[in-house]
Amino acid sequence: MRTQVGIVGAGPAGLLLSHLLHLRGIESVVLEARNRSDIESTIRAGVLEQGTMDLLNEAGLGARMQAEGAVHHGFELAFEGQRRRIALTELTGHSITVYAQHEVIKDLVAARVAADAALKFGVSDVSLHDFESGGTSRPRIRYAHEGDRHELECDFIVGCDGSQGVARGSMPQAQRHDYQRIYPFGWFGILVEAPPSSNELIYARHDRGFALISTRSPTVQRMYFQCDPKDSADAWSDDRIWAELHARVDTHDGWQITEGRIFQKNIVGMRSFVSTPMQSGKLFLAGDAAHIVPPTGAKGMNLAVSDVRVLTAALRAFYEEGTNDQLDRYTETALKRVWRAEHFSWWMTRMLHKLDDTSPFEQRLQVAELEHVTTSHAAATALAENYVGSVAV
């Protein structure tokens, strides 16, 4: 089998890349280890920057997002028993949409299936070959599917298979440099059947630790609180969860979060990670395969989309104009936004979480910083620009 672009992984990066290439008349094949219902139901974050929304709309993928997603014009920072608003739209002219990542995945899969795309689920034993520059043979992806071994020959391979995938590990070790920070805490996430506690997201800093009140729909809410990453979700009764969330988020004026039936619990670890370069010969990495952010800045999926935007433009220039320079500069171009988001996510994480080494002095510094970003127009604007993704890079 042959194609132009062989894509490993059907997450937001791989599916969107395949769709955008298709719109430009470039053929691709997407290979995914999991099955369709798994990728369409895995619970992930849900904040889309305006640039991400615009791209999905322009690509004809925005109908359900517009109908079911919620546009937010601000969010709140809770600390010292009060809530202060960051007016995103007023400060930046841009908003965000809360629409779960697995809903984006469903829309992307539906669009690919409707276009009769080559999208294979349940593949295994994936290995990447002959992508190094200077080689005489074309890049190939070997894989197993439904009991048979296959080989896919392509012009380019794009690894969109996440942080545990094979693509990053296939990059020549001698060229690679990884940067990493593992945080000594995780997020305990719950899904709750309840009306929203607030019209906007609430990021809370408390001496007991961080908490986040987010939403999924008028009847389902998403909430998180900082926990030990080695803790077990079963060790937390519903009563204990509500007590912790009330302690961290409720304000001194009597306002409280709204409780409801908890129907899902999970714990996620937190790390910052960047692997460079994001390309080697005819192999390119996009999204979590190349970089991870802690969820505090809500940047994960938006970064995947921004990689894909850069790579699509570069592949278009290659196929339509025969030029290589955008492809050659892919790592350099993509990493600018990646490092901006890495810094912002780390900064938000550090400002809002209880850190192992937080002394009373550092706790007061966190509060001083929150006072500053909610009081100074300049500081609030910098935070808002980073959050909506309109910041210059």
Ligand code: PHB
């Ligand atoms: C979510 O709704 O899952 C969510 C929202 C904002 C974040 C992270 C996760 O920063």
